[in-house]
Amino acid sequence: MKTLQLIARNRLALAGGIILILVVVLALITPLLPLKAPNATDPANKNAFFGESGYLLGSDHLGRDILSRLLWGTRVSLAIGFISAVIAAVVGAAIGIIAGYAGGRTDNLLMRAIDMIMGFPYILLALAIVAALGPGLMNALIAVAAVNVPFFARNIRGVTVGLAHKEFVDAARLAGMSHARIILFEILPNVVPVIVVAASTTVGWMILETAGLSFLGLGSQPPDSDLGSMLGLAKDSLISDPHVSYPPGLMILIIVMSINLLGDGIRDALDPRLRSGALSRPMAATTVERKAPAPEPRESGVLTLTDIETQFHVGKRVFKAVNEVSLHVAPGECLGLIGESGSGKSVTALSVMGLVASPPGVITGGSARYKDEELIGADYGKLRSLRGDRVAYIFQDPLATLHPLYKVGDQLIEAIKVHHGIGRGEARKRAIQLLKDVRIPNAESRIDTYPHEMSGGMRQRVGIAMALANDPDVIIADEPTTALDVTVQAQILSLLSDLRKSRGLAIIFITHDFGVVAQLCDRAAVMYAGRIVEEGTTDQILNNPRHPYTARLMACVPELGEGKRRLEAIPGLPPAVDKLPEGCAFADRCHKVQADCRSGEIPLAKVGNHRARCLHPVERQATEAAQ
């Protein structure tokens, strides 16, 4: 249903779909229409023009009614096109799945056979098949299906190879499922969308190929005809009576165009990445559509965010991922940004340098200043000169951010050379020093290794070295230690802490781990459903949380030596950011909720010694009262 809605939203696909339905309905009801017999000749009225002698679309060189032949011919062309597409899809997909799943010799054998078929130009191959089998519609169908099998086989094999070693397939093998069951129930459902997409975009092509064979006299045989053979006959009188070729030519154009438009729509609707805009060409910097002028910063720091608002516009839905977020960091300071998954931490961080993919991302308000320079809406040249140079990022998974085919040293050298016009030799020396700074042993030899040759911890150190390459003023670290084990995590944290002190780096550290915040951060901000709900010094947040969300989030964390404490999970889930409720977004999960929590804007206001977005904060504890 959702897929149909998505197709209908695409105007071109909708138009294609409607036209195709009309043509198919017309073809289906052709026997019921009061038409002349398609093969009845009328020698007295040969090549009649449109409307002449009672022939709406004229007559051909034997005086046969073109309208009647057109509709009967359309039936044949559509049927042959669809049937050959189904045969090619089924046979090709079966070969592809078996080759991709079995691998090894079977794969090699099947794919080399497919390669051999692909080695011939397809029309030559189709001609050869028809020549061997003899002319006729059935044989044309077999030929068209056969030449299209390789296209499906190769596509589906590629997808199956990717799936065959996925964890869920391994799990099915471990559960003792037979190969046939794994193929039918684990692999097939995952490749069906690819088969449908491939078929929908090639059906039009197959109709054209069948028409091509008939045009050459190898498909439908007289007196029957399809659109191709109608065109073939019309070509003989192309100079004297060109109008005879218009109806079949136009019908082929209409059918193929409508199928292709619909096919593109089906492909877009079935691919979830296309649906969310992830595969559309992202812009070099996030689109900025401010509703009001950039606000003046209320705090000062080397990086100051004021009322940042970032949304994702997907179709008619608006996902308010980040709302009125204000943050600042001073040189040498570390700010922790904490929150559950999906609370908007990464989108906030990426908004700073215009790195949120557009479409679908749009920054709809706010300001981000690096020193005195406004970054939101800055031209691309300026953003590029600052990205990685003055403001650098460290991401969670270095394997995803390091290029797998280049040595880590080359990637570091490139990062340095992008911003500094120094020679390769000097850049290499600097890269080795950077690797030493991040405590990689044997930096001189490690510089020539590939990312996959390093352990997770080492790779993350390279990620940090990349971020440090140009001696930035600010580092935004997005969960850089989440994928690492605790020992390596501790080493990376102490490394960042040392670098902060020795280089005066300002760090925004995104995490959902309070332990990390305690160890590294001076101040902390807690995010929930795209907003900052509490901010203060690390001590204030950790020892005296005032927002019920922060307090409950901390109650979920086990503490060493506190074995008897009950771990309280927070009931419910955060609200979807495209359907944020009025008032406090945490109200539905909050144990202190009251009627006034559910209406109006709740400001981030001073509560005790720090700030929280709450009308009924948690009681302050003795330590804060004493301060």
Ligand SMILES: Nc1ncnc2c1ncn2[C@@H]1O[C@H](COP(=O)(O)OP(=O)(O)OP(=O)(O)O)[C@@H](O)[C@H]1O
């Ligand atoms: N392309 C997109 N289309 C629609 N919504 C999106 C898109 N990308 C992110 N979002 C939404 O934006 C919100 C914020 O996501 P974000 O990645 O910033 O969360 P996070 O707090 O960093 O989570 P995590 O800890 O899992 O990285 C989420 O609700 C997410 O669903």
